[in-house]
Structures are given as C-alpha cells and as structure tokens.
Amino acid sequence: MFNSEDLLVRQYTPLVRRVALQLVARLPANVELDDLMQAGMMGLLDAARRYREMADAQFETYATTRIRGAMLDELRSQDWLPRSVRSKSRQIESAIHELNHRLLRAPSEAEVADELGMPLEAYQEMLEEARGIQVIHYEDLTRSPEDRREGADAAADPELSAWDNPLERLVSQGLRSALVEAIQSLPEREQLLLSLQFEHDLNQKEISLALGVTEGRVSQLRSQAVVRIRAFLAANAWNVEPSEGYAESKLI
Template sequence: MPSSEDRLVGQYAPLVRRLALQLIARLPSSVELDDLVQAGMMGLLDAVRRYQPSAKAQFETYAVTRIRGAMLDELRSQDWLPRSVRSKARQIETAVCHLNQRLLRAPTEAEVAQELGLSLESYQAMLEDACGVQILHFEDLQRADGETGQGADPSVAGGAPPLPLWSSNPLNQLMSQGLRAALVQAIEQLPERERLLLSLQFEQSLNQKEIGAVMGVSEGRVSQLRSQAVARIRAALSAGSWHESPDEMALQAIL
C-alpha cells in the first residue's frame, strides 16, 4: 500500500507538468521541458516532506511555491552568462541610470564612457562584452523580500508570513500590464537609431548581418548598439515601479 507521501506525489505530478508548460512557453527553445519537470518534481517532493498542515497555507498553494522555486533554481544553474559579463552590464546600466536622472534625456555613448571613466573605444569594447545580456533575467523577478525562488516556509511555525502568491510568482510579473507599459515606455525613449535596430531585429526578424547592411554599420557595431539599447531599457525598468501588484484583468494579459 503506497504511503501518504507517495500518494501526494502521484496526485500532484500533473500540476508539476502544467507549471512547467506555463513557464517554458516564455523561455528560449534551448530550455528542455524534461529538465523543468524533473526540477519541479524535486520541488514537489521537498514540499511533501516539509509541509506542516496549517489553516493559513493549504498544501497546493505551498507546493506551487516550492515547485516554481525549484524550476527557477534549475534555470539559474543553467545560466551560461559569465559573472564578469553581468558585472559589466550592471556598470553600464548604473551609469545610464545616473545620467538619465542628471541630464533628463538619453545620454550619448561619449557621456556614458565619461561617466564610467573610460575612453569611447574602451566603452564600446565593454558593450561588445555585454552582448549576451537580456532585457529581463529571472533574478530581476525575485520576491520583494530578496529571497530565492523557493522563499520562506509559510507552514513552519515562527516563519515570516507568506507574501501574496502573485508577488512570489515571476510568471505573473511577466504577465502584468505594468511591465508591458514600462517596456513600451522605455523603448519609446531610446535614441532613434537604437529603436530602429530593435525594430529590425524583433519586428522584421533580421539577423545581425542584415541589420548592419540596412543601417550601414558593421556587425560588431550592431552588437554594441544592441547592448546599449538593452542597458538603457534595463536602467529604465530598474528606476521605475513596474512591479506593482496587478488586478485580475491585468493577470489575464500576456506580455
């Protein structure tokens, strides 16, 4: 006769797959569904073993948090971007953010280079090094209290009270109208050349070589401009308040 632990794992295994499918729909094709499901099953097993019955935390609510947290931890472990690249990207974002506030406009490359204490050539080389940085990473969607994906244990006596389910769920943040509006505003504030580059890449689906031919620049310059555009957008998002809790209608709108 199966134990209560085995019964719970079997009962909630379909939930793991459903959460994995929801998450993978917004991830690059290089991410394997089986990897997410396997990580989610480990999160489910952890939830089964750690859960303590409580009127404030039903098992399914608790399990969803642990399952999603395990999946996000798996995604972080697969991150191929070196820390040195992230560090350079953060330096650029910080400089852009400071200059935006001081100048009340988008800074030029020369101004960003000066803010960083670099020559223009060194700054452009830094942009090329940061070419793998994306507009959003899972680390940007952490819980408001800064904890990891699995978060605090709401069922453990004496633990911190659980955050609302929305705030601990990065998927819901990606679906928020607040984030969508902030992205649109950040893109609209980009210099015309960088807006054109993003339009050619994402609307016209041109590759880097084709974008260079249209814009009359080298492929390396395309990479630099893209990195700078991403840095500007990330700086705008970090300076804004797009992470507000949405209402029910906002949760229905997928970015």
C-alpha cells in the same frame, strides 16, 4: 510505422535548429549550440505529446513556444551569463541611470564613456563584452494570455493556466506598458535596431546592412539599448534582476 507524435517530431526537427541558431546568435560565445538543440528537442517532444489538433491552432506556433521555453530553461539551469558580463552591465546601467537623472535625456555613448572614466573605444569594447545581457523575453511583450493557450489545453498546463490569475495578468500588462515606454525612450537608432531584430526578425548581418554599420557595432548598440531599458525599468521601480521572476534571460 510512425504514430502522429513521431511524425510531428520528424517533420519539425529543423525548427529546433532554427530556434537554436536565433538564440545562440544573441548569446555569449560560451553557450553551445548543441546544448540548446538537445533542450529544444525535449521541448519539441513535449509539444508533440501535449498538442491537441484544433481548427484555429497551428502546431508550429505552439511548438516554437515550447522549444524556446525548453532552451531558456536550459540556459537558466546553466547560469549561462558569466559574472564578468553581469558586472559590466551593472556598471553601464549605473552610469546611464545617473546621466538620465542629471541630463533629463538619454546620454550619448561619449557621455557614458566619460561618466565611466574611459575612452569611447574602451566603452564600446565593454558593450561588446556585455553581449548577451537581457531584460525579458520579447514574445512576452506581444503575446496575450489567449495566444499562450493556442494549441494547448490550458487547464492541464500550469504554465498556461497561471495566466487565469488576475494578479498575474495585471503584473504582465504593467510590465508590458513599462517596457513599451522604456523602448520609446531609446535613441532613434537603437529603437530601429530593436524593431529590425524583433519585429522584422532580421539577423545581425541583415541589421548591419540595413543600418550601414559592422556586425560588431550592431552587437554594441543592442547591448547599450538593453542596458538603457534596464536602467529605465529600475528607475521606475520595476525589478529587472533575474532572481525576481522576470528573468533577464527571458528576452533573447
């Protein structure tokens, strides 16, 4: 005979795999799907134990947050982003930052390649190798403090009750505004790509069909868009280093 927690875990185990597949598709090849799923199962167990059934709360919404959070904690503990990827990202970010300042507009790929002193093809390969670099978790851009409490007792949860701190809210809202401005500064095609991925939840293959480019090209454009956002935030005094609280591994 199963209790309510067991039933929730059995019913929502496929959700763990779905979230893991969404994440691993956006990460470097060295990240193992099984590792994410194991961490996600711990998140699901935690969600089942903490969940309090309420008329306006959906367990799947709450569990998804817990599952993804557990997976991101696992990624952070593994230092999953290789140094070579971080190095390539910093080089591109520096070139874009310099060109933004000099041209007073978003530079083209050819201009970034020229700034880096390499052919366009080599720059595009560099973008592909930088796949996985992140800025901040997308859900943090849209989820309000009230949404974070959905399906949980905020007072018993430090992660949720921290949002009662006015300073935490101010920082979150300020960062959200900066990110919105950064995204609006992107070239139109890169804005569209991010919209298709995060607002419409399309996978890489679906995005490639929508844009009429290869899946590899989608990966390149996404890397470039993320680095442009990092450069924008850095130029506007927002620290985007992973050690400073708003970890780059949060957005996936």
